[in-house]
Amino acid sequence: MAGGEGTRLRPMTANQPKPLLPVINRPIMEHVLRLLRRHGLTETVVTVQFLAALIRNYFGDGEELGMTLHYATEEMPLGTAGSVRNAADRLRDDRFLVISGDALTDIDLTDMIRFHRENGALVTIGLKRVPNPLEFGIIIVDEQGRVQRFLEKPTWGQVFSDTVNTGIYVMEPEVLDEVATDRPVDWSADVFPRLLARGAPLYGYVADGYWEDVGTHESYLRAQADALSGRVRLEFDAFELSPGVWVAEGASIDPEAILKGPLYVGDYAKVEAGAELREYTVLGSNVVVKGGALVHRAVIHDNVYIGPGATLRGCVIGKNTDVMSSARIEESAVVGDECVVEAEAYVSSGVKIYPFKTIEAGAVVNTSVIWESRGRRNLFGPRGVSGLVNVEITPEHCVRLATAYASMLKKGDTVVTSRDTSRAARALKRAVIGALTAGAINVLDLEAAPLPVTRFHTAAENVAGGVALRTTPGDPQSVDIVFLDGNGADLSRAAQRKLERIFSRQEYRRAFPGEIAELRFPPRAVEKYVDALVRCVDMSGVREAGMKVVVDCAGGTASLVLPALLGRVGVEVLTVNNRLDHTAPTETLAQRRRHLQRLAELVGSSRAAFGVRFDQVGERILLVDEMGQLVSDERALLVVLDLVAAERRGGTVALPVTTTRVAEQVCRFHGVQVRWTSTALDALTSAASADPALIFAGDGRGGFIVPEFAPTVDGFAAFLRLLGLVARTRLSLSQIDARIPEAKLLRRTVPTPWAAKGAVMRSVVEAAEGRTLDTTDGVRVVEEDGSWALVLPDPAEAVTHLWAEADDVDAAQTLLDRWAAVVEQAAGSS
DSSP: OBOOOOGGGTTTTSSSOGGGOEETTEEHHHHHHHHHHHTTOOEEEEEEOTTHHHHHHHHTTSGGGTOEEEEEEOSSOOHHHHHHHTTGGGTSSSOEEEOOTTEEEOOOHHHHHHHHHHHTOSEEEEEEEOSOGGGSEEEEEOTTOBEEEEEESOOGGGOOOSEEEEEEEEEOGGGGGGSOSSSOOOIIIIIHHHHHHHTOOEEEEEOOSOEEEOOSHHHHHHHHHHHHHTSSOOOOOOEEEETTEEEOTTOEEOTTSEEOSSEEEOTTOEEOTTOEEOTTEEEOTTOEEOTTOEEESOEEOTTOEEOTTOEEESOEEOTTOEEOTTOEEOTTOEEOTTOEEOTTOEEOTTOEEOTTOEEOTTOEESSOTTSOOOOOSOSOBTTBEEEEBTTTBOHHHHHHHHHHHHHHSOTTOEEEEEEOSOHHHHHHHHHHHHHHHHTTOEEEEEEEOOHHHHHHHHHHTTOSEEEEEEEOTTOTTEEEEEEEOTTSSBOOHHHHHHHHHHHHHTOOOOOOGGGOOOEEOOTTHHHHHHHHHHHHSOOTTHHHHTOEEEEEOTTSGGGGTHHHHHTTTOSEEEEESOSOOTTOSSOOHHHHHHHHHHHHHHHHHHTOSEEEEEOTTSSOEEEEOTTSOEEOHHHHHHHHHHHHHHHHOSSEEEEETTSOTHHHHHHHHTTOEEEEEOSSTTHHHHHHHHOTTEEEEEOSSSOEEOTTTOSSBOHHHHHHHHHHHHHHHTOOHHHHHHTSOOOOEEEEEEEOOGGGHHHHHHHHHHHTTTSEEEOSSSEEEEOTTSOEEEEEEOSSSSEEEEEEEOSSHHHHHHHHHHHHHHHHHHHHHO
16 A cells, blocks of 8 residues: 555655655665565555656566566545555455555564464454554454454543554455445444444454554654664665675775764765764765765765765755755754755754755754744643743744644634733734734634633634633743634644644645735623623522622633623622733732632621632632632532532533542432543533533533533633522532532552553553453543542653542552552553
8 A cells, every 4th residue: 555645754755655765775665565575475456646656667567576566546545445445356366465555564474364364354453562552543352363442543541552553454355345435435444343343353463573654754763773773674785894884785985984883875875084974874875975974863865965064963864955064954854855955054953844945054944944843742732732931832833823723724714812811812812813814814803801702702603713822820931822613612632633734744824915814803792791691591599599609800801701790690799809910810829729718718707608719711610618618629510510410300411531430429319411521621512512411511620511501611601500509409518518428539640651651551451351441531440349440641741640439548549559550560661
């Protein structure tokens, strides 16, 4: 299969297909074909689509390799299964093997075919254990090798094994009848799940050999190093000049050159006196390295000139490129084909130079030639895109992010923007607005506004999305950029990945001068929000109850809404910090405790029914009961849940899997069902949008969803809902809290290297044999007595989170210790 574009490998694949990328001076696909020939598979069908002519011209009919090659061309992408079905005329006679033309491997194909035949399998899937399974399909098999479950490209929360699909399959011809011909079809997403559900004999062969999906620049360099180190068995024509130094035919190496293997020098390359080649360097054919140049861990393609005094470390240089004297190219940089890097130019780490470009002499390039900086491991974090103001999140960075977001949308679409009270958010929002309008996206700017108001107008105005900037909670030096979809919810994982792809590839859309969009400021935004909120939330009984409440606006944008809202509610209200504090857009932990203590004192002294403190953007709330006692986030969730469930007596509530199962007891008592969701940002919103029977959702961190108003977290809606519930029940918060059982839920975080996360989750699944497993998010192991432990890899940090709950604290601690030991052992041994 050789039809992929290899977009993640650009600019190396900007003008050539991925299967033709060289590894030790031979295309990856040639190494694959030689592997097939070693195992007696000499008749091969090659599926081609992207730049198909280049592949045909290079390999021809396969005679030079001692093989017979046929080509099946896709006029349009057909998917992994559709491309094989497209070649069905040549595959009907006997079982066949499917293998990728752009993955480097030396897996024992003969043994895999034997395994397939002896098990009577319809399909045998080649499996390999890898450190990071996120970019692959993960699969779990039983002791006989029969496939039990698989999931394509999971998140860390969905990882239940580190055994992944290599894309190598042995198949019987009848499987082709399962592939539709009128649309793109994928093996893992479409065909295999259907076969598995039907009970067809699907087997997994766990291979011991080498396999590397050469899909990123890092894996491309790693494949070269592995080949030089002998970790993968490859055929390459060269002789060993000295231990680890491989030299091809016709290469010229001056005795005064310094060579430290393992390294490879291609045919007719020339290394002059004084040049230094260090370990894991690969030189292509006809490369010239002048005296004084240093090349270390770099991959140099054919016909490249490296001038005197040049320094290249950990980079890739495309063919026919000239690197002039004293130029310096750093780690992870990629220079495309036919470029010129002039004298003394400096190309910083991670920079991408696309083909046919010139870097001027003495230039310092720390972004790409189209002004794109290197992307981080995870663009999106737990609060959107976050970073230090003017260090990680600069106006330039905001422009690039907003331009990538605009490129996802249609020209002429409209986006809502807003910010919190900080000057940093105000300045950066202007950069966002400029980029959006320059990208042909109209903007409705709410200026300073609470996040729930932004979400409401994004959904109500029939716009394409929204962007809100806020100071990172607890860190006044940082800012969060929150991207919203057309429903006012945080972008889904799929949409986040799409934005990340556009951002990392630097493939932005620009508007023509006549397409520059408009900026407008919608009138009465807060009034419209308050009107809709009061109409939707049940406030019956509030005026009659004659309640008093204390409200703390925290000096944030909540103070823009609460005056208009409280005037419509009919309760006696004492408000504090009811102002816009531009100098303190967030608070430290000490400040937060001091403010909560002050709120508690006011509630107790004023004999209020309860107190509520909004966060700086009005999205989350903290509660203080009538006794002046702070209600923790976990208990607040249970209290509000009990109130809602007792009133509704039916329906569904959505809660993240990390919530105490006391919540399940509360719901069961009132005849309410619980829907457990993942901990992802959009999970609760998706549940609220999809289930019309949903009556409540909460995240256990002060965030509540009132579905009758909106499917998103909203502090104002939660406040009104709580007012109505307390008024109608005539019970205080402390009375409600007292009737709810205490939770015995413990939590721990275990440091886990990124490379060990897949192995950790596999070890957890193996250690849980015989117990009930829940893989909604992470792996939750349920014991016979109902106690449970949850193991969840963090998506942004090198840690694994654990929760354990039992009937008493000692039992929960024992359970937590047991599973923490499993995680620690797997993390340390991987």
